[in-house]
Amino acid sequence: MTEIAVSVKNLTVAYNNAPVIQNLNVDIKKGSRTAIVGPNGAGKSTLIKTIMKLIKPVAGQSFIGGSEAKSALKTVAYVPQKGEVNWDFPATVFDVVLMGRYVHKGLFKRPNQTDKNIALSALDTMKMTAYKDHQISELSGGQRQRVFLARAIAHNASIYIMDEPLQGIDITTEALIIKTMKQLQSEGKTFLVVHHNLTTVPEYFNDVILLNKEIITSGPVADVWTEGNINAAYQEKGDKEWTS
């Protein structure tokens, strides 16, 4: 039996009495690259934010490695959408990546040389070493995304949850992120990624969850990535949103 990294059971989340996602049941396999795909307003971000315990569900539960506890989140690195951070903050690229080590330090321990080396090596993986002393506000969209992925790598998590990491970035960064994802997957890491470009799903991911307020289907891309299923997710509400 395959091990489960993340699982949600009977999950319902609502904003202002209107359910955004309803009665979701899904398992994300350990060591998979799983995409969450669906039209605008399908509840993709809501689903991962609920898994990250940033939003409280109306009903149901979410589990990380079988545990419902908040502390289990320490094994998860979350890469948020770009708009969610304070870009005016006086921090260098290196500072931001070093923040990924905090989760292993606690209140009284400062980052030591080992932490700094881990952060440097994460920067190297994302080919951002040359920018290490740059102010984060000076970076382009693609470079910012690389820094966030470097922070997640420095976190040394076993599960990576990312909210549209490929939105509005350059092709080189996109290729680098996918390459890194595949590399980390070969080391046993799990990826759960909100993804908006339908054409690249089979190339980038091996599992997919088709979501439109409820699970339309989920499973290996080879089995469930069919035109019929995609149409079921996108056409049901008359909201066809193909991106080339």
Next chain:
Amino acid sequence: MDILTSYSFLVVALGTVILAAAAGIIGSVSVLKGQSLIGDAVGHATFPGVVLAFMLTGVMETSILIIGAVSLGIIAFLLINMMTERSKISLDSALAIVLSGFFGLGMALKSYIQGNPNFNGTQGIDDFIFGQAAYILKSDVYLISLISVISLILFLIFYQQIKIYVFDPVYARTIGINVKLINVLILIMTILLIAAGLKSVGAVLIVNILIAPAVIGMLWSNKFSSVLAVAACAGALSAFSGTYISTALTGIATGPAIILSLSICVIISMLAAPKGIVLKKYRMKKLGESL
């Protein structure tokens, strides 16, 4: 030169310097979070607290008046939150309403007691509007130092958490940082420092010692820790020169003198700092020539 060696001046200057250094550091969190004006509203709101505390107790004791100041500061903060969350009032309107409403209440209460034979010894109240360091007692300096040192120790303990939270609040929550606790801590430290500084800087101008040092720091550095160091130094330096000016020239209140010193530092930094106007223009010009 006499002033610089005078014991009473040194005591007072020590108080304002410690206060401004601590306020520069703690205040930078509000600046970076884009909440500078909340400090202004809370600062003004502490004034009626001072008057009410005096009316209730009848003593002009700083430690008692501070309790009144802190209470009303907290009430003002909660009111601003309630107004913006529960009604459609925007943050800037809520701040304006609370700031002027509370300060107006303070002024009304002050006028009432100052013309009232039931209240004696009300002259000191005026010092809390613009600040008068000359009347600061040794016990006041102890109180300022105590509050400043406690605030700084708390800030140091939670430094990493505060840094991550201010930069990326969502990530902070996902790695188990207690965001609510951090928010409450920053609020309490800010209100305590405001209350501690009332007698020397005054309710009207106190926000400046929380905001201006951080603005100066951000013009000089790209690194959070250096921004804090510059902010603390700029605050301390301005507090010292402001206290000196107001001691040397009778008739100038300490608050305005400190704020004037800080404003000069802001202007110099805006022009000459690495991120200031002059160097930016120079860099652009050089870039243009090299093309």
